[in-house]
Amino acid sequence: MPDTPAIEVQHLTKRYATGHTAVSDLSLTIARGETVALLGPNGAGKSTTVEVLEGFRSRTSGDVRVLGTDPARATRAHKARVGIVLQTSAEAPNVTVAEQLTHFGTFYPRSRSTEELLTATGLEAQRNTRISRLSGGQRRRVDVALGVIGYPEVLFLDEPTTGFDPEARRQFWDLVNGIKREGTTILLTTHYLDEAAHLADRAAVIANGELRALAPIDELGGAEARTPRVRWRDDDGLRHEERTTDPQHLVRSTVTPMHDLEVIRPSLEDVYLEMVGADA
Ligand SMILES: Nc1ncnc2c1ncn2[C@@H]1O[C@H](COP(=O)(O)OP(=O)(O)OP(=O)(O)O)[C@@H](O)[C@H]1O
Incomplete structure (x- = not known):
């Protein structure tokens, strides 16, 4: 069934025996051939989600399919179609x-x-x-x-470049891009935003067990989150901040003096940190 998505997660919830809900009502669909980066702070629920998809962990509720199969009931034939690179x-x-x-x-x-x-x-x-x-x-x-x-059709990569030097990381990205070009679907867990930007078509941001966003990397957070901010102080030392898509116009049209003028264009890291908020 080539039209089946590579990965389908619907309303996944995982509550551990401790009573802690690590993943809460998480839904996402990954198409065949897509590379998706799973981002989120420590303890967000990334490993728990991936372990359920790999078939290593049971779920409390929700429906999960990898290549159309429930990983909790995976046969040997299914396992042969999935590649797993664990942290250890x-x-x-x-x-x-x-x-x-x-x-x-x-x-x-x-x-x-x-x-x-x-x-x-x-x-x-x-x-x-x-x-x-x-x-x-x-x-x-x-x-x-x-x-x-x-020759897996789906590859799980869990924090693959932790501890790499910058050159090794770049070489590794080339390797993963080669695997991607072969049409492999990749779910990549990473703490490196530049790695997600280099490798992934889309990023899923998880915080506190919930999916906060699922979008192409350069659209994460929406246009609003990427709007430049203009900051300055007035003659009385009061701080001002405005968001505008046209900082030049704002500066030209402000008649009072602007001191310590700064134009800040939010980076991917700024957008991400705003999205995960107090959980980071
Ligand atoms: N076996 C377990 N029993 C009870 N709680 C657990 C268990 N494994 C993980 N947790 C808790 O579930 C939450 C999510 O953990 P998880 O390992 O999925 O997060 P993560 O996003 O992968 O974090 P990291 O980036 O640190 O690897 C955390 O609060 C963690 O303490």
Whole structure:
């Protein structure tokens, strides 16, 4: 059924045994081939949501489908269509990179060759290196190689570049963009807004277990949130602030002196922080 959305979440609620509601009435639909970034402060409910979608966690109520299947009732055939890159890696430390990739390939009905994966992840030079000897960034690449080994139609990436240096992060983005171009649907959890801006078609902002926004990154918060602000002090030292799409006009048409004049264009971070408010 190619018309089925890749991911469909309707009114998902998860209440833990502690009584804490981690996710509350969350609904979102992700089309096939789309990359969506899940953003939100610590404790917002991102991991809980993703774990329900991965089939690792039960839900209290609501309907969830991944490739048309309820992950709570997933068969082996369904699991083979989904790639998961968790925050913590599960590789065997004493085998080499090539051995690990070849071994995992046997778990899938159709798998990428070890050579293709080594090239795609830039790990050719480490093919005979034991996993325990890899740097954190190299290990993360192995994680991703294992996540995409079975040609997944949906890929879950949970904070994939935490701890990366800026260059490694850029290389990793190239890798993910390549996977994206193959038509893979990606749900990416990240705390880096620049990562979301580079990789995602849309971002879902979650705070306090609730979906606050789901929109293309450059439309998050709506036009109002992106309207520039003009700030100044008058002769008496009083502060003024106005939002306007035409700061030049405002400045020209103000007849009284404007001191400490500033024009502030809200950044993605400003828009995000305003959206998550006191939860950040
Ligand atoms: N097993 C659990 N039992 C009880 N409460 C939990 C459990 N796991 C998570 N929580 C709580 O549910 C809320 C949401 O947690 P979750 O891990 O989904 O947030 P998150 O958005 O992924 O946060 P982070 O960005 O820190 O990873 C938090 O208040 C957390 O303390």
